[in-house]
Amino acid sequence: xxRATFADSTMETLRExxxxxxxxxxxxxxxxxxxxxxAAMEWPTTADEEFRRSDVRSYDFTALAFDVxxxxxxxxxxxxxxxxxxxxxxxxxRRASLTEGLADKGVVFTSFARAFAGDxxxxxxxxxxxxxxxxxxxxxxxxxxxxxxxxTHGAVLYVPRFLELExxxxxxxxxxxxxxxxxxxxxxxxxxxxxxxxVVERIRGVEEGDFLWNESVLADxxxxxxxxxxxxxxxxxxxxxxxxxxxxxxxxxxxxMYNSFFGAMxxxxxxxxxxxxxxxxxxxxGVYFPTEDQHMDMRTVQRHVAPHAHxxxxxxxAITDEARSVYQGLIHVFHEAVQTDAYLTNNxxxxxxEARSDSIPTLEIHTDDVRCSHGSTTGxxxxxxxxxxxxxxxxxxxxxxxxxxxxxxxxxxxxxxxxLEEIHEIIDSRITGA
Amino acid sequence: MKIExxxxxxxxxxxxxxxxxxLELESGxxxxxxxxxxxxxxxLSNVVFGHPAYEVTGGEVxxxxxxxxxxxxDERARLGLFLAFQYPVEIPGVTVGRFLKxxxxxxxxxDTDRTRGFVKTLRSNMDFxxxxxAFINRYLNEGFSGGEKKRMEILQMLTLEPDFAILDETxxxxxxxxxxxxxxxxxxxxxxxxxGALIITHYQRILDHIKPDVVHIxxxxxxxxxxxxxxxxxxxxxxxxxxxxxxxxxxxx
Numbered sequence: 001x002x003r004a005t006f007a008d009s010t011m012e013t014l015r016e017x018x019x020x021x022x023x024x025x026x027x028x029x030x031x032x033x034x035x036x037x038x039a040a041m042e043w044p045t046t047a048d049e050e051f052r053r054s055d056v057r058s059y060d061f062t063a064l065a066f067d068v069x070x071x072x073x074x075x076x077x078x079x080x081x082x083x084x085x086x087x088x089x090x091x092x093x094r095r096a097s098l099t100e101g102l103a104d105k106g107v108v109f110t111s112f113a114r115a116f117a118g119d120x121x122x123x124x125x126x127x128x129x130x131x132x133x134x135x136x137x138x139x140x141x142x143x144x145x146x147x148x149x150x151x152t153h154g155a156v157l158y159v160p161r162f163l164e165l166e167x168x169x170x171x172x173x174x175x176x177x178x179x180x181x182x183x184x185x186x187x188x189x190x191x192x193x194x195x196x197x198x199v200v201e202r203i204r205g206v207e208e209g210d211f212l213w214n215e216s217v218l219a220d221x222x223x224x225x226x227x228x229x230x231x232x233x234x235x236x237x238x239x240x241x242x243x244x245x246x247x248x249x250x251x252x253x254x255x256x257m258y259n260s261f262f263g264a265m266x267x268x269x270x271x272x273x274x275x276x277x278x279x280x281x282x283x284x285x286g287v288y289f290p291t292e293d294q295h296m297d298m299r300t301v302q303r304h305v306a307p308h309a310h311x312x313x314x315x316x317x318a319i320t321d322e323a324r325s326v327y328q329g330l331i332h333v334f335h336e337a338v339q340t341d342a343y344l345t346n347n348x349x350x351x352x353x354e355a356r357s358d359s360i361p362t363l364e365i366h367t368d369d370v371r372c373s374h375g376s377t378t379g380x381x382x383x384x385x386x387x388x389x390x391x392x393x394x395x396x397x398x399x400x401x402x403x404x405x406x407x408x409x410x411x412x413x414x415x416x417x418x419x420l421e422e423i424h425e426i427i428d429s430r431i432t433g434a
Numbered sequence: 435m436k437i438e439x440x441x442x443x444x445x446x447x448x449x450x451x452x453x454x455x456x457l458e459l460e461s462g463x464x465x466x467x468x469x470x471x472x473x474x475x476x477x478l479s480n481v482v483f484g485h486p487a488y489e490v491t492g493g494e495v496x497x498x499x500x501x502x503x504x505x506x507x508d509e510r511a512r513l514g515l516f517l518a519f520q521y522p523v524e525i526p527g528v529t530v531g532r533f534l535k536x537x538x539x540x541x542x543x544x545d546t547d548r549t550r551g552f553v554k555t556l557r558s559n560m561d562f563x564x565x566x567x568a569f570i571n572r573y574l575n576e577g578f579s580g581g582e583k584k585r586m587e588i589l590q591m592l593t594l595e596p597d598f599a600i601l602d603e604t605x606x607x608x609x610x611x612x613x614x615x616x617x618x619x620x621x622x623x624x625x626x627x628x629x630g631a632l633i634i635t636h637y638q639r640i641l642d643h644i645k646p647d648v649v650h651i652x653x654x655x656x657x658x659x660x661x662x663x664x665x666x667x668x669x670x671x672x673x674x675x676x677x678x679x680x681x682x683x684x685x686x687x
Contacts, residue, residue: 382523383486383487384523385523385525387483387485387486387507388519388522388523388525389525389533390506390507390508390511391483391507391508391510391511391516391517391519392508392511392533392537392540392590392594393508393511393512393537393540393541393594394508394536394537394540395506395508396506396508398536399508402525402528402533402536403525403528405527405528406525406526406527406528406573407526407527408527409526409527409528409573410526410527413527
């Protein structure tokens with residue numbers, strides 16, 4: 001199979017696309033189900049609460065061309081301190097590496113295409129199916145349903161029982177240029193009981209062209225396991241970025257899920273984390289810094305299904321120029337989830353007069369015996385702090401940079417070195433420009 | 435360094451606080467500035483550093499002959515001026531080490547030997563100020579006690595080695611041990627360099643540990659008299675009534 005190009009993304013085209021994929025029957029069925037469910041829905045409008053502040057009516061989601069390219073991975077050396085790398089260029093896997101010995105231990109780190117081509121054991125395919133199913137079940141709007149019908153490429157990581165890997169697995173999505181094209185990547189992370197993994201995902205700046213991204217990240221953290229996931233989106237300012245991620249955290253397991261949003265003219269991102277096992281624990285961290293006339297709308301959901309679980313969300317944004325941010329956070333405690341301990345904090349730092357930021361934290365609690373709280377702040381850079389720093393010789397630009405970086409530090413101090421340098425560079429460039 | 439404050443007037447909002455301050459300060463000398471509450475002492479230090487909340491309504495501040503009132507706050511700092519704050523602010527997410535490293539680089543940008551030796555300098559200054567080394571990695575002033583914040587101000591001063599510093603009520607709220615450590619820091623710079631300082635205080639106590647060369651008394655937005663250390667004892671004995679009643683002598687020079 002070589003590169004296949006589709007001129008639009010109507011129902012008919014997507015149906016044709018699904019039929020053209022040489023995938024296991026369950027995947028074809030899953031895509032078909034997603035398509036059928038999406039056909040029964042309208043595209044979101046501002047009448048839908050989740051899209052109330054983010055109007056998507058100007059998008060023609062059926063007119064997006066897309067392509068699927070075959071993988072041609074060149075084996076490369078795994079960098080020091082990295083467990084493995086998968087570099088996508090467009091929809092094609094171009095470079096792949098895995099630290100020696102990990103494959104023998106049962107680690108799988110590969111592209112979707114290669115997984116379906118028989119690269120992974122049957123048992124893992126069944127896990128993959130159930131994780132994708134759960135993702136599809138959680139999709140509740142036409143855009144994220146379309147994602148599951150149209151997945152164009154993606155990565156799968158599997159870490160077997162009790163294997164603890166501290167070095168990150170790095171997935172990079174890169175591109176050259178495109179025009180009105182759609183990318184539909186999928187990342188799936190599955191860890192077995194007691195396994196630990198760190199994943200870094202970079203969606204990097206496409207130089208030119210208005211891509212529309214429709215992404216999903218799914219994680220299934222096995223009992224007593226630990227996953228830390230760091231995603232950075234830095235697309236160009238002509239692009240649009242949609243994502244809906246869903247994770248389940250097993251008994252006594254811990255998930256740390258971080259997203260940083262810098263690029264794209266329009267971002268609509270949702271992260272759902274389900275405390276599925278007793279005693280599970282999650283930290284959901286977010287950093288966003290829209291500039292110019294970027295629009296970023298983020299939503300997090302802490303779903304407490306099991307008892308005795310803990311979760312904590314911290315989203316911090318800086319908003320400048322004429323940019324707009326919307327944050328909606330929900331702590332949802334189900335009837336069975338007694339002794340839930342959940343927190344939700346959103347801070348917004350507004351750096352210009354024209355910038356605007358909305359924060360809407362919500363609690364939905366269906367049981368007693370819980371401790372839940374939320375808080376949000378929106379403010380300017382403190383003049384007293386700025387003045388203090390400047391009495392130490394810092395120019396206005398440098399003082400602002402130091403204070404804004406300090407502001408993000410509560411989240412960025414939890415990031416691995418691998419991504420930090422890049423993020424600091426992005427933040428610096430925005431403050432200097434601000 | 436010579437600082438000449440001439441007929442300086444300033445207000446905050448509608449409140450005129452400085453009403454023509456005349457004051458000459460120079461490196462190599464320790465000046466004390468005393469005066470009752472509300473006499474404008476802290477305002478004077480804020481205006482010298484260009485705090486945006488204050489509006490200068492007249493006069494000038496010359497540093498070695500150059501008027502600094504049009505300069506940005508950071509430009510004034512880079513001349514070699516330092517302000518130890520009465521209420522040091524907490525800087526979230528910025529560690530003591532990182533903050534001071536950059537401030538040190540700015541202060542000594544042309545002296546790479548010196549900037550290279552920063553960590554050593556900082557550690558030895560921390561020992562001298564009896565501050566635990568673990569503070570290097572703590573966020574500046576966040577969760578620090580009042581005394582720790584004041585010590586941190588003096589640590590910054592020692593590390594940045596200004597030519598002239600204004601210490602705005604650094605002694606207030608300090609116990610005697612902390613006060614001695616603060617005094618030790620000032621006295622070290624004084625002994626090692628041509629360092630000068632203006633020590634703003636309500637109390638004689640700090641001046642027992644840092645002997646001033648000159649004492650100035652401020653009242654109702656003006657420096658009403660200046661003299662030697664004996665002024666401190668007169669204030670101690672008589673309070674400010676003799677000032678308020680106008681029985682003081684005219685400013686010397």
